[in-house]
Amino acid sequence: KAGVTQTPRYLIKTRGQQVTLSCSPISGHRSVSWYQQTPGQGLQFLFEYFSETQRNKGNFPGRFSGRQFSNSRSEMNVSTLELGDSALYLCASSLTGTNEKLFFGSGTQLSVL
Amino acid sequence: AQKVTQAQTEISVVEKEDVTLDCVYETRDTTYYLFWYKQPPSGELVFLIRRNSFDEQNEISGRYSWNFQKSTSSFNFTITASQVVDSAVYFCALSTNDPSGNTPLVFGKGTRLSVIA
Numbered sequence: 001k002a003g004v005t006q007t008p009r010y011l012i013k014t015r016g017q018q019v020t021l022s023c024s025p026i027s028g029h030r031s032v033s034w035y036q037q038t039p040g041q042g043l044q045f046l047f048e049y050f051s052e053t054q055r056n057k058g059n060f061p062g063r064f065s066g067r068q069f070s071n072s073r074s075e076m077n078v079s080t081l082e083l084g085d086s087a088l089y090l091c092a093s094s095l096t097g098t099n100e101k102l103f104f105g106s107g108t109q110l111s112v113l
Numbered sequence: 114a115q116k117v118t119q120a121q122t123e124i125s126v127v128e129k130e131d132v133t134l135d136c137v138y139e140t141r142d143t144t145y146y147l148f149w150y151k152q153p154p155s156g157e158l159v160f161l162i163r164r165n166s167f168d169e170q171n172e173i174s175g176r177y178s179w180n181f182q183k184s185t186s187s188f189n190f191t192i193t194a195s196q197v198v199d200s201a202v203y204f205c206a207l208s209t210n211d212p213s214g215n216t217p218l219v220f221g222k223g224t225r226l227s228v229i230a
Contacts, residue, residue: 030205033217043220045218055215056216088156093208097215098217099215101148104150104159106157106167107157109156
């Protein structure tokens with residue numbers, strides 16, 4: 001069974017640009033959640049999608065958005081990038097939600113210059 | 114609000130030593146779930162264990178063991194006879210059930226374990 005796939009693995013952008021990250025969950029998993037990891041703040045929850053609906057959202061500005069498609073694949077978008085958005089963005093999938101075992105992807109390392 | 118505290122930022126041990134990673138959690142919900150994840154240098158978090166609030170039984174899996182104590186709100190993780198391959202960052206995490214449904218996973222800051230040969 002293929003694991004959680006995140007693309008791209010590395011990304012370099014400049015301030016003001018926007019970026020889209022992609023996550024393909026394990027087949028059959030309907031819940032996809034996103035986390036931002038930085039050395040200072042650690043792992044912080046961004047949002048969770050289940051069956052194309054956003055079920056939970058973390059405390060991030062509106063520049064951070066996401067969506068989930070009918071095949072459970074998910075994308076997150078960050079507009080008007082700031083230097084502080086540089087982080088490892090991790091996607092995780094599970095059958096039904098965040099109370100069960102999560103399967104994580106290897107992440108997308110975003111650098112904003 | 115939920116909170117997870119991992120007071121140990123970094124631990125260094127010599128191979129074959131036992132090591133315990135501490136985790137203290139805070140929640141007002143009576144139904145909750147505790148987790149440990151391992152993050153090797155590759156970056157991908159790997160699930161180790163899940164415990165619900167109604168199951169205080171300790172668990173052992175090979176060299177790994179977990180001690181869950183509701184009285185002290187702790188969920189500590191012990192590695193027996195540590196090996197170099199155990200070197201990683203370990204995260205404790207908490208999720209709860211509140212009236213609105215599942216809450217997102219809240220992570221501690223992590224403990225970086227270095228096992229020296």
